[in-house]
Amino acid sequence: MAHSIGIDIGGTNTDMGLINEDGIIVARRNLPTNRYTDFDLYINDISRELQAMTSAAGVEIDGIGIGAPNGNFYTGCVDNAPNLTIKGNLDFEHALGSRFSVPVALSNDANAAAYGEYVYGGARGMKHFVMFTLGTGVGSGIVVDGRLVHGSTGAAGELGHNILVPGGRQCSCGRCGCLEAYTSARGIVQTYRELYRAAHGAEPDQEITSKLVGQKAHEGDPTALETWHQTAHWLGIAMSNAVGFSSPEAIFLMGGPAQVGDPLLVPLRQEFEANTLYIFHNTCRIMMSQLKANEVAILGAAALIKMKQQKV
């Protein structure tokens, strides 16, 4: 029986998985993305790992699915992703398709995660949902009528860069006030630092990470708790706006900062309902991703192959 390959390309790591027909990851490999600046070299090394993985398992593959920052479903390319060390327009579909002679499907990393949730996770059977991924940045994937929304360009589903506070915080994209500037790991750290300075008149005496802000919240630190409350406020508004767009059954949340749990989720559910237009009250649940954080993107990437084949 044919297996498929799912690849999750992050700024730091490239995770590769071999997936059987039951959606189980039966083998994994990885490469350090940030060691590469040359695309051909990177593709050579990926190909070598994939070949080794499939040979060791003694299986054929029927396709390769890839989730990558700025990944474009229609072109199969990654175009100038800010957090990749390999620059330019990277044609993954052609590069891997020509080496393996199988279909290659590519989408952005958050879209792949959303699709993984749809095919294998908590969104199974849902026709309308939205996934928010919190991490270095904030990504999103949107499913409408059972299909990932790629839009006219192939790059739809960028709610992390929706402007939430006009004239607000500087965002990494060059504009101001994006959701990402408030609810990414970096945004959360910035909120903590601002609140700490306001409360103590000094900088924190240790390096602050979103994970540490999570630990402090569980220890009852009021600055940390207030940080998560403010994060919930911004994310709750962004989620209520997403409901005004596609009226999903559920909004899923995943990624490192979301692992904090109740300090974020309890105020998030309150802020979400408080900011949701009355006609949508109690129509949409906020749920955590039901898949393992290190599996969802690989599974979703592999599932993209089937979606691509339906499309073509």
Added chain:
Amino acid sequence: MAHSIGIDIGGTNTDMGLINEDGIIVARRNLPTNRYTDFDLYINDISRELQAMTSAAGVEIDGIGIGAPNGNFYTGCVDNAPNLTIKGNLDFEHALGSRFSVPVALSNDANAAAYGEYVYGGARGMKHFVMFTLGTGVGSGIVVDGRLVHGSTGAAGELGHNILVPGGRQCSCGRCGCLEAYTSARGIVQTYRELYRAAHGAEPDQEITSKLVGQKAHEGDPTALETWHQTAHWLGIAMSNAVGFSSPEAIFLMGGPAQVGDPLLVPLRQEFEANTLYIFHNTCRIMMSQLKANEVAILGAAALIKMKQQKV
């Protein structure tokens, strides 16, 4: 050949049209919506007008399509629309379907307008677009992959109530900072009044309407020009956020305040591009509706019948 009926239900008027198979409105009738508080009486009068219209034309009808505030595509009901004098849950699909024994399709008024643009107007052939309707309120209709987005509840596409300025202006929906509070006719008047007071230290000495603010802008009145500039700023951000969601080919604009033309459109196109995420630059046009303002909703409503039949 069978004709169809399109009905546009507004807070003030109910416009009814008889549409032939070429999409031409061959007869029209109307009723004053705001004279009614009893649903049965209203349905009786609508039915009488429809019967008179089809009898006079000597044609059969194959369906009735309705665009109405808070109209729900799935239930065929209008549920407690704030700007209708008839209250409660109004089951148009059952009431008219049982009298005429034809399929009845209902959606909200902005969705109907978007669908009219799609079937008969400037969006023909587009797979992804968004329609914003400016009027007493601000509505929107969204087409993704060639289908109106109704979401899990049937009420999707409410971008007028997306929160644009957290903690901002009071909106008619009870929340604060919605797009509608800034770019509806009322929002535009409020902006003019605020700017006038700031410039002159007094209230304007005449009644202000969004139409008058438009006339003043064409006469070069600096307060009026600045009003449209600010309106363009808010609307441009909302449109750029819509692009981050579904990456449409075009965003259409219609409704009374949009008729002002250049004083709104010129800064709007600038604000839109300036606030759009770099990956979407020059991928989406802002266009005026290509249909007559008093026809688009009726045509769109009639077109909903076909969409409903595909769905069922």
